[in-house]
Amino acid sequence: MEGIKGAIKDALDFSDFPKSERxxxxxxYIYLLIFPWVxxxxxxxxxxxxxxxxxxxxxxxxxxxGYGGQVALGKAQYVGISAYTVAMxxxxxxxxxxxxxxIGVFLAVLWSFMIGYPLFRLKGHYFAIATIAVSLVLQDIFxxxxxxxxxxxxxxxxxxTPNFLYMQFKSDVYYYYFMLIFFTLGLFYMNWxxxxxxxxxxRAVKANEDVAASLGINVRWAKIKAxxxxxxxxxxxxxxxxxxxxxxxxSSVMHLELSxxxxxxxxxxxxxxxWGPIIGAAILVPLDRYLGSWIGGAKGLLGxxxxxxxxxIMLVAALEPRGIWGIVEKVRAKRG
Amino acid sequence: xxxxxxxxxxxxxxxxxxNNNITFSIEENEIVGLIGPNGAGxxxxxxxxxxxxxxDKGKIFFNGKDITGWPPYQTNVEGIARTFQVIESGxxxxxxxxxxxxxxxxxxxRYLAMKEAVEIIExxxxxxxxxxxxxxxxxxxxxxxGLARALATKPQLFMLDEVAAGLTPSEIExxxxxxxxxxxxWNLTIFIIEHVMQLVMGIxxxxxxxxxxxxxxxxxxxxxxxxxxxxxxYLGERYAKVRKG
Ligand SMILES: Nc1ncnc2c1ncn2[C@@H]1O[C@H](COP(=O)(O)OP(=O)(O)O)[C@@H](O)[C@H]1O
Ligand SMILES: [Mg+2]
Numbered sequence: 001m002e003g004i005k006g007a008i009k010d011a012l013d014f015s016d017f018p019k020s021e022r023x024x025x026x027x028x029y030i031y032l033l034i035f036p037w038v039x040x041x042x043x044x045x046x047x048x049x050x051x052x053x054x055x056x057x058x059x060x061x062x063x064x065x066g067y068g069g070q071v072a073l074g075k076a077q078y079v080g081i082s083a084y085t086v087a088m089x090x091x092x093x094x095x096x097x098x099x100x101x102x103i104g105v106f107l108a109v110l111w112s113f114m115i116g117y118p119l120f121r122l123k124g125h126y127f128a129i130a131t132i133a134v135s136l137v138l139q140d141i142f143x144x145x146x147x148x149x150x151x152x153x154x155x156x157x158x159x160x161t162p163n164f165l166y167m168q169f170k171s172d173v174y175y176y177y178f179m180l181i182f183f184t185l186g187l188f189y190m191n192w193x194x195x196x197x198x199x200x201x202x203r204a205v206k207a208n209e210d211v212a213a214s215l216g217i218n219v220r221w222a223k224i225k226a227x228x229x230x231x232x233x234x235x236x237x238x239x240x241x242x243x244x245x246x247x248x249x250x251s252s253v254m255h256l257e258l259s260x261x262x263x264x265x266x267x268x269x270x271x272x273x274x275w276g277p278i279i280g281a282a283i284l285v286p287l288d289r290y291l292g293s294w295i296g297g298a299k300g301l302l303g304x305x306x307x308x309x310x311x312x313i314m315l316v317a318a319l320e321p322r323g324i325w326g327i328v329e330k331v332r333a334k335r336g
Numbered sequence: 337x338x339x340x341x342x343x344x345x346x347x348x349x350x351x352x353x354x355n356n357n358i359t360f361s362i363e364e365n366e367i368v369g370l371i372g373p374n375g376a377g378x379x380x381x382x383x384x385x386x387x388x389x390x391x392d393k394g395k396i397f398f399n400g401k402d403i404t405g406w407p408p409y410q411t412n413v414e415g416i417a418r419t420f421q422v423i424e425s426g427x428x429x430x431x432x433x434x435x436x437x438x439x440x441x442x443x444x445x446r447y448l449a450m451k452e453a454v455e456i457i458e459x460x461x462x463x464x465x466x467x468x469x470x471x472x473x474x475x476x477x478x479x480x481x482g483l484a485r486a487l488a489t490k491p492q493l494f495m496l497d498e499v500a501a502g503l504t505p506s507e508i509e510x511x512x513x514x515x516x517x518x519x520x521x522w523n524l525t526i527f528i529i530e531h532v533m534q535l536v537m538g539i540x541x542x543x544x545x546x547x548x549x550x551x552x553x554x555x556x557x558x559x560x561x562x563x564x565x566x567x568x569x570y571l572g573e574r575y576a577k578v579r580k581g
Contacts, residue, residue, distance in 0.1 A: 196444075197440045197443075197444040197446070203429055204437045207424070210420070212437075215440075
């Protein structure tokens with residue numbers, strides 16, 4: 001009981017941030033709350049929903065990638081597992097979202113243990129490459145698997161009338177608030193996580209694995225746990241993606257580009273910081289969407305987005321490896 | 337009561353026998369020194385006990401329990417803590433946070449880990465630097481942080497690898513006092529590798545001497561210092577110097 005109370009207190013307590021920053025965050029959050037009333041453009045709302053979704057993805061990645069320092073580049077497979085679970089369960093058995101989502105998350109977490117256990121024998125770049133390889137294989141399997149729609153992908157059946165059980169609404173405002181709730185829960189979870197035992201232990205693992213082990217940390221197991229948490233986060237997002245878009249295929253929910261984008265959000269904003277993934281998503285998602293609408297289909301064709309991502313990675317690596325939040329902290333330290 | 341028993345320990349690396357058939361034991365609440373020239377196999381012995389190396393032969397018992405080949409985190413949870421010859425940085429963590437990580441070995445309660453860290457920080461006189469990073473500190477304080485974070489795991493057996501290396505004579509005196517105080521306050525058993533004779537000969541009840549991977553002597557500091565083979569190996573000269581000066 002004490003433990004739960006302490007955890008809730010930690011989750012709601014942001015007092016270690018300076019007052020000016022806390023005020024800024026509150027203003028931003030109020031804006032998120034009233035956004036659908038202020039802006040009615042469906043394009044802007046779609047961008048905002050995607051921002052919340054990617055912020056959630058990024059927060060999840062931040063556990064293993066940021067705090068744990070293990071550059072996982074296969075997170076899309078967990079988005080996909082959960083999205084496919086939700087879609088298939090609805091198509092085959094008419095099972096509501098609220099039942100299939102937890103099952104999708106569960107399957108993603110289960111898969112993450114099966115992948116994490118062998119993969120965390122590897123370190124550094126070898127681990128990163130292995131995560132890419134595994135997710136590419138899984139994507140290939142799904143693309144060639146007729147049972148789950150193969151190349152054509154899956155369309156979710158329309159229920160006709162708005163339906164909360166199946167998460168089908170006329171207005172995107174509902175989707176927006178659904179994502180906002182999960183974004184908020186994710187944020188509170190991460191605020192607890194960074195102060196938790198596992199949060200501290202992961203930072204020790206990232207700094208030096210031999211020292212971490214000398215402090216009673218089962219290094220491999222700590223990584224596996226964080227990897228599972230990250231997978232649960234992105235799986236929630238994946239389940240949402242399926243009911244929001246009503247259509248999924250491997251290139252929308254399992255593609256390598258999605259995995260890279262998830263990692264990039266957190267790295268650009270600031271890995272191993274609470275606000276990093278949110279800042280990263282706030283920059284990259286609109287950039288991606290508006291670029292897409294300006295130059296249309298040519299974007300993917302030209303590989304322009306990939307070029308931009310590479311430039312961002314190089315800039316972050318060269319200027320401030322701790323991302324934008326790293327710059328904020330430097331400025332804060334200089335002020336005194 | 338024997339806290340540590342090592343039987344016929346052998347550890348080979350390509351071409352080198354770093355530990356060759358080493359047998360010894362340590363009693364509870366003892367301070368035992370481990371000395372020998374560079375490359376004698378001292379750190380390797382620590383690594384075998386703490387689980388960083390798997391011995392090729394031999395057995396290690398801790399409190400009567402066979403811990404041979406256990407992984408490092410498990411030997412730590414069991415009650416063995418060690419420091420590293422080179423103190424590794426804690427990345428983006430502050431000194432206080434690093435010590436808290438040690439505390440998290442025994443509790444998942446952050447407030448408890450924090451309370452214990454504060455206690456250790458005061459004992460180690462690290463209050464002024466607790467919010468700084470390890471890499472920003474002078475060597476003497478880095479060594480203290482290394483001790484502090486390992487202590488936070490509440491060990492029974494505390495193994496120190498060259499904590500006085502790189503310290504000034506007055507810092508060495510402080511370190512000597514600190515180790516004795518740590519032993520008293522937490523009632524620990526201490527196993528200490530040290531090149532600085534003034535320190536190790538001053539606080540150890542017994543000293544074990546390694547040379548070329550072999551245990552060549554064991555006894556009180558005085559016995560060891562007068563042992564022919566030890567003098568031959570390297571010690572006599574240095575110890576004589578310390579006694580004179
Ligand atoms: N990880 C290792 N791989 C190969 N050789 C090693 C390793 N660790 C130690 N050695 C060798 O074992 C011998 C003993 O080294 P070490 O235990 O570090 O000595 P000491 O701590 O007494 O100076 C040395 O010859 C060293 O080169
Ligand atoms: Mg050594």
